[in-house]
Amino acid sequence: MKPEEVVELRVHGVSGTPPEHVLGDPFPTPVAGDDVARFLRAGRPVATLPGERPARERVVEAFHWGRFTSGGASRALWLLMAPFAVLNLARYALLGAGRFAEAVLRLLGLVLTCMFVTTVGYVSLELVVRQCAAAAACRAEHTWLGSFADWPFGALLLLGTAPPALVVAVLWWFGRQTFLYEPRGTHHRWETHTGSLGDYAFWHTSPRTPVLRDAHVAASCVVLGVLHAGALRTALPDGALSWSVIGLAVPLLAWVVGCVVTSPDRRAANTRPLKWAAAVYLLLTAGLAAAFLWRLPTDPAPPLAGFEAVTNVLAALAMLLLVALLAACARMRRSPRGVELMAVDARFRPMWHGYGAAVVAALATTLAVGFSGGLAYRVVEWLGDPAPTGRPGLGLSTSYLFGAGLWGVLAIGFALLLGPVVAAMVGQVSSALVLATGSSLACAAVVLRWASAPGWAVWGGLAGATVLYAVGVWSGVHHAVGEAVRAGVCEDYPGPPTRPGVTKVALSRRLASAKFRYHWVLGALAVLGGVLVVASGGIALARLAHPGWRAAPPPGLADWLSSRPAQELGGLGSLAVSGFVVLLAVLGLRSWQSGKMRTAVGVVWDLVAFWPRAAHPICPPPYGGRATIELTSRAVRLAGHHGVGAVVLSGHSQGSVVCFAALALLRREAERPDPADGRRYIGQAEAAEALRRVGLVTYGSQLQWAYSRLFPHFLGHAELCSLHRELEGRWWNVHRLTDPLGGPVEAWEATEDERVCAGDKLWGVRCGYDVRLRDPEFLDPDPDMVASPLRGHGDYYRDPVFHEVVARVAEAVVERREAEVLKALSP
Template identity: 35%
Template sequence: MEQAAELRVHGVSGTPIESMLDDPWPTQVAGDDDGRIFRRTHATPPDRVVEGYHWGRYTAGSPSRALWLLLLPFALVNVARFALLMPARRRRRDRLADGVLRLLGLLSTVTMVVAACYLAWGVLARQCGPDDDCGRGFWLLARFSDRSDGIRTLVTALLPIVLLAVLWQFDRLGFPHDPPGRPRRERPHSNGDPGDPGFWRGPLQTSSQRAAHVTVGCAVAGLLALAMLGLPGRWAGYEPAFTAACAVVAGLLGAGLLANLYVVIANPAPAVLTSDGHDTTALSRRMRVARYVTAAAALAAVVLSAHGLDHVLRGRVRPQGVGGLFAGVANGVSALLGLTLLVFLVVCAWLACCADGREMRAVPKPFRPFFGGMAGWIGAALGAVAGMGMSAAAVFWTARALGKPVLEGAGDGIEVASVYWVLAAVWGGLALLLAVSLLPMAAWLLRREWWWVLFLALVVAVGVGGTALVGDEVSWAGAGRQAEWITGGIVLVVGLSFLVFLLDRDSYPDQLCGDYSERHGLERARARVAAKWRLALIRYRYHHVLGLIALLGGLAVIAAALAGVWLIFVEDGSSPLTASATGPLGQLGVAVVSFGATGLVVLGLGTWRRAGLRTGVGIVWDLLSFWPRTGHPLCPPPYGGKAVLAVAGRASQLANQPLVGDGPAGRIVLSGHSQGSVITAAACAVLAEEATRSGHDGDLRSDRARTALGRLSMITYGSQLQFLYARFFPSYFGYDRLCGVYRGLGGRWRSVYRWTDPLGGPVLAWAAPSSAASFGPDIDRWHRIGCPDDCPGHTSKQRCGCPGGCAPDECPYPKYWAVGPDLRLRDPATIEDSAFEARRAARGHSGYPGDPAYEKVFEDLLQGHEVDPGACGVPGQATSAGSASQDRISGRISMAPK
């Protein structure tokens, strides 16, 4: 028998290579310190080589990656770019959508810079003077307060300087994670194709975009430093030389701001590729000059501001209106962000409703894009809510540490701009909404039949309690006087919750009789497995909750932006909007965002001390930093490009070089778990693409790619390719793309899942319209990839060690249930004591290669076995599917996505 090579790719959390290969002493045979390829050294069949590609160090290796938590809003904006409904060929409307999203990303960066400057100069330098009581209990802050205005301005300038320096140094984080090999340009006039190696290297404009973001941040920080001197109209009364210097610096900062704003929106292509290895492309001389001139002007602005406060204005009244100026800038940036988000909403609706968008949504229901194709706006809204929430959290956390936060102009405390109060009220409202709807939402997620009763009781309780509160006074005192009505509503909802959760009407216990024995004494064991099914199947509904939060948060950001602009023109602080923002909802929001800021600080510090916590934080970046930096250039460095091309290159090496025994591997199996399945699917797309092209050197040369593709098979397990990636990123991993990968492999793709897996599910099969359920164990009729559109719904059949078909009770373990290439494993393997089978705990999302049935799946894949479901109601037989039959069943699927 020809030798086979298996290359395993792990999922999130950086699975240890020893666990991945089930070998305590694996040997590294290729790769580098970050992307490592190990080989199993013992307990391997003589005709097989087992290797593992470990990419976990890209996102969870160094404690410094805890700083990436600050970049979460940027990462969400970048992910939103790949959720847009864009066809393969680029259109004018696609360029418009990218431009609006880039502007939204720039405003997210500016929001963070403005918050840092507001903290530094609007709070610490301006409100912690000798005559103020800010933080007098802390000796270091007391010494700081006794210094002059200029010294305080210089000292607090360290905060925006450090932030901008961190963003500036992000240029250096791109190189270690860039894909190997010489730079390749992305295919022209394309929106991106996972099969194109140039796509995974990232846009050539990433370097110029990063430089533009940092330059705009420097310009904004410099202008805010000059704002410490008061409005520009007051400069004429200062010394002529000083006024001229301020005007020149302000002009340079304004020119740098406008020039780089154009770079962000227009996104001009660079002329040359880099040759120094530090970046995607070399910056033009004009951009480098603008970058350093703007940075120098920003530093000069800080020095001028400090000099003016201590010397030019010595003996004069402190500049008036500085607080209002800082508040106006914060309100203005918030308004621009909200309006841009509103424009992006319109653009996303345009992309979804045009002819190409409707065609991309005309796919089987389990593959249809989330939220009617509006997932891109949902992701951007989450990024905006997170970014503005983090800014408000930093401001209120500092204000609470120094004293009592009050509205700008109110005095008698630490003054905070109105926009931050409005944002706090937004977060307070979201927190209150989640708190009051937690039990009804949990009942709906767990598919309780009477979940709607809880929602009805919640509406009644909120209506009665709200009416009573409005009739009295919307305040903490009013809530205390109406406590009996509020308590009665809570008791009503909680009491009904016990009844709703006790009512169990699903058919899971009956479905389990097909997996386990029906004999008495196992009812409680089957009930425990059914409970795991219910928890795992939340994955098919949680996106509704996430979408609702993002929708409410995004609309609230837009409303908050407009409200902030309106408040600028309100002279007194007694407007209803201000009262609401600083009332109980705003106070709740202050507590929420302050708690969130404290949690981020604790989490960041904890990652430096605890490797386990650092790995947990790395999981977030495993999910968010997979994509190239197209939507936002300052998101964490992407690992997807290097991982995808490394896996594709290794498959080519195994197929073309004498690495196994005396020659290359005759069969190669890519084995991807969870996020690893996304990497292996993309690697297959790259090999299929490179097999048809020429002119490239290395492992992905066309002849080598064709050889590898002809010998390639794939097993994915615990995969999110259908229910998450195909729906959130339909332009890149949608139904047509998965069909193309399946056909490119000649049908040699098996997808393995468990119903107890909370993250992975079916990929190549889905419920037929005639099925009794749309997802989960209740499905009784299936459709599958590789079938013509008019093929009938199939039933799930068993495959086991029998030479032919066998009855369920006679099929020995290990076994799996199959609908064509989609295979389900039993979990736990057994629930009863046996002299011949070990009783194992449920494994859920982990341990797929360690399941005895996995070896059966692997052998069947290499031998061409596949359960042929046949027509509805016809007993299935375990048959061998040759290449002719595979070509027949997949003949109507095109490799190229629509």
């Protein structure tokens, strides 16, 4: 390879774009990598025209990392554990170093894991085994349970223990999966407590993660063991043996909590004995419960003690931890780091006024509580009629009734708020107000129905809501394209504003502008769900504190839970959760057979699996570390070993974040001196030489409007500006106004608009180092040119102006190197 050649390394986004499409070559040549992280090269170089210089050819390679997230069905089934992955994101939304906040998040993750395992145990042991398999009437109604008619209750108990034990084993196995190789070199300790994108150890499996994984597995085993120990009180009413066995769990739980709070290094704390001690405890309690309850009279079997208490404890803990996290976020906003991040320009200010971690954690908890309540409620509806504990029907814990009802409220709230919020997001304020009034009338009609109001009042409210919705939708459609947006389109495409296509382009631009307000929807769901979780946890805490309410809910609460509104909300919530879970399961199974479905699953995975496991160890294997390390290694290899004159990292959408992380890692490696033994990931001289030969082009990027605001400590305004200063004009960003996901970066001073031309009719508008492409490339038909479609978020590679931008970045790299050589040779 000649030193003057330019190599463009293209990194795709979350859709896992095939390398054949990225390169425009149906038969690219693999040049590096393996089966899941591949580098492929196009057969033909791209000719570019960098200003007045002779034409310079550019070799194009594609880094295809989509196989990290678009593999087999087992990977897609990770979607069922979405609450854990969402909670892990909350750790990176913190405003800075907050040991208390991080400890709270890890404890909340532990509670969610125990909640998931407890729900499976509750459904298996309490609902299926105790309330149905041991009852003749239920066996007669559900014939598939008839084969268990002659089984002793202890044998049924052992059978019911198998599903939750299998879940624990699956959690342990999934938590061990990783895409990373063994770390190279000796540097494996995080440079800072919070970690940084430029820290090689940050991108590798942290030695703290196995400790957290062991703690979660141990806690799950201990909680299941406590449920079995509580069941001993059914056979031994004095409770001496039961409390003695529960007492054995106290030191194990204290050990677990200590590991989660302090998060020690695997080399400093060996937690394998904890994991195996907890497993032995589960086997001991399950064996004791089966032995003492072997001949327990059935039809019906007496209630198993402990299930109500454990579910209430978990609900109360989730509530308390959410409140503690909210307080920790408020404290961090007042810290020097928080004040610094909140004082930046509004375009880069952290989302949700700096409470991003609390909002994301509330979303995760809402998902977890809803999944638990929906699963239990759906099983009860399948087996019989759900009722509060102590009332006629199949008894269901109050926490699960509230969990199902929570999602019922969310389903109604989402349906009523969707229209007004969407209208407000696209700037239709008047339509949003009309739709909000209609939603209020619809909500009032639902309340009047539950209050047994006259029928005319209910139907009157629904009729008024329908009329207002019709008016709001008509107004939104009629004023879908504002005059300012239409004028902007005509400025890009001079001519009459009534031409065909102007309205379509203007509407696409207006809809795409909603990306700056996507977080409104998540914030509304988080606030509504968080309030309901706190309310449910408050009731659970009150029941734990009141001795008479522990076994069954108080009469007033039981009456309300048996009322029509509560039953309808629970049924609706159960239906919503069941539909959501079934959708995830279908996606997982279909992804095994369909490439398009794998891509859809991969998009969700890409968004939640980029960051290392720090708050929850049982979430999708993070691909960010492997992708960042491989991309950095390839850039160093091209610049150092192949003598490439300019290496342009070209990142689309999520790929722009991978490129940013790779450059952050390269910058840090160029600063760190080589250790005495010479063993390290990249040598300092290699990294420094590669950094001099590297440029960056991002397009369809979320670095400014999403990542810098959601993860301000890692990708905030200061970090973006720092990379811009380091590259000295070798970072350009490309975007479109019709792109619903990508936008400008704006990490540089704005300048007067100027054109970046690639032909008479092909040009974009440059402001600073942001280049806005016209979409479509031209509006009026041209008999000598192929029609240009609306591309939105995709096909940036097909725009000639994009190639002009890459050529300019490559030329800036070459010119800088030539200037350095001349400076070194001058006396």
